[in-house]
Amino acid sequence: MTDQAIKWWQKAVVYQVYPRSFQDTNHDGIGDLQGIIQHLDYLQKLGVDVIWLNPIYRSPNDDNGYDISDYQEIASDFGTMADFEELLKAAHDKGLKIIMDLVVNHTSDEHAWFKESRSNTTNKYRDFYFWRVGNAGNPPNNWDSAFGGSAWKYDEQTKEYYLHTFSTKQPDLNWENPQMRQSIYDMMNWWLKKGVDGFRMDVINQISKLPGLPDGPLKPHSKFGDARVTNGPKVHDYLQEMNREVLSKKDIMTVGETHGITPDDGVKYAGFDRQELNMVFEFQHLRLDNSQHGFGKWSTRKTSLVELKKVINNWQVALKDKAWNSLFWNNHDTPRAVSRFGNDSEQYRDVSAKMLATCLHLLQGTPYIYQGEELGMTNAHFKNLADYRDIETLNAYQDIVTKSHLLTNDDMMQRIEANSRDNSRTPMQWNTLVNAGFSDVTLWIKVNPNYSTIKVDAALVDKNSTWYYYQKLITLRHDYPLVTLGDFKLLLADDPNIFMYQRHWQGQTWLVICNFTEQTLNCPVNEYLNGREQQIISNYADDQHNNLRPYESKVYSM
């Protein structure tokens, strides 16, 4: 690829805003669009190019906005369409793009289509969803919902079941229906006409279901990535059609959320010549600490660095020249990266957050920063179930502890503390005012008590902060084509402590070295340097060359 041929989104850094937890401006304890407008300067200063907004559409909020009751209205919690237009314009004026979350595997059960669909078996919207008669009083098949229990709910009105692979308030749309698909494309075109710059597509590889909806193997608590509902036979036809009808019409960016895919699948979804998506979020690297059996994500395993490197290497190599990677350590569904892969103790939090950033941002692909990651924000460490809000967490507790007594309260609470999605959903930490400056009233979810030390205002006055380190990494990406285009080569693949790789482009080589442990290690750097190297960035002030101090990361150019 030449420098000229590359697309804007290949050079971009994306910042994910979880609007509910970013900034409240109207004193209701919930973040809002005016709050995002207030902080556009902040994002511009950080240097990011694109903002991805989690869903801001009208929603009864059974799953924090991923249950949409009107795709073309703004949730009143967040503001009005006028606020959105103001945000879009203000962002564009600052050179920032905005991509929207697109949730079209399912709607809310309060969406007008579903209300019609549910009303009688002959309604013209009936077939927009999956309705089936039961099996002698049981659901039509044995599929589980990702949030626990059967994926089918019986509906009194017409005495049939509807499919919901997530909560009962998130009925799955039937992509077999051409009118349904056209309605979705019309809605997407409407947003593009408004000027949005692209879409992040929620669980997009689940839109094509297996014909006949057959029983699948029973996998208790497996959650997500289930072969019964992912990568169905027509998913690529649908995405190619969507590309023809919508995506190809404007110079936008798209990223699909795709659980349960391999690098080969990734090349299909995001291949340069496939006319589908620009890139996908794969989850292999975030599933290595799941338990192999039993409780899925509710596990206490640690990710092995050797396995992590293997997965990342597979993706870097398989997509090279064929497709494009997205790079991320965390999002609104995961624990905080520094608590999970680094070390959130007072001693090592800052240095390990910088190390993780170095490791990720110098790979090939488009990096995503989840709000607060640039401060090294940590897991919430809430000990009481009453402090959690997430439907997945609350349902899992019900299933595993209350109903089936598979784990004790204490055991499950530890797993929740490590893995709950609410870890990433606590409010953004701006300053030491009440509630971290997020809001001055009772909040929808508690703020992390560590905001007295981890906060924006302190980060901005300390030139050595994690924040400025992210800013520098973003600048490196913008300044050096090698970061976008360079070949990737993994070194020391079997080393259990060090993540080391080279990037190579037009006679220039960068060496990236990251210590993932709190030990001081000996590192054979000289073998890979030529004596004329220069240090590009490091999270320690001086260079001890062969010595790698706890969580040290450094980058040399040759």
Ligand code: GLC
């Ligand atoms: C995706 C979203 C998650 C949501 C689910 C159902 O995984 O990221 O937050 O609960 O889809 O829409």
Ligand code: CA
């Ligand atoms: Ca508000």
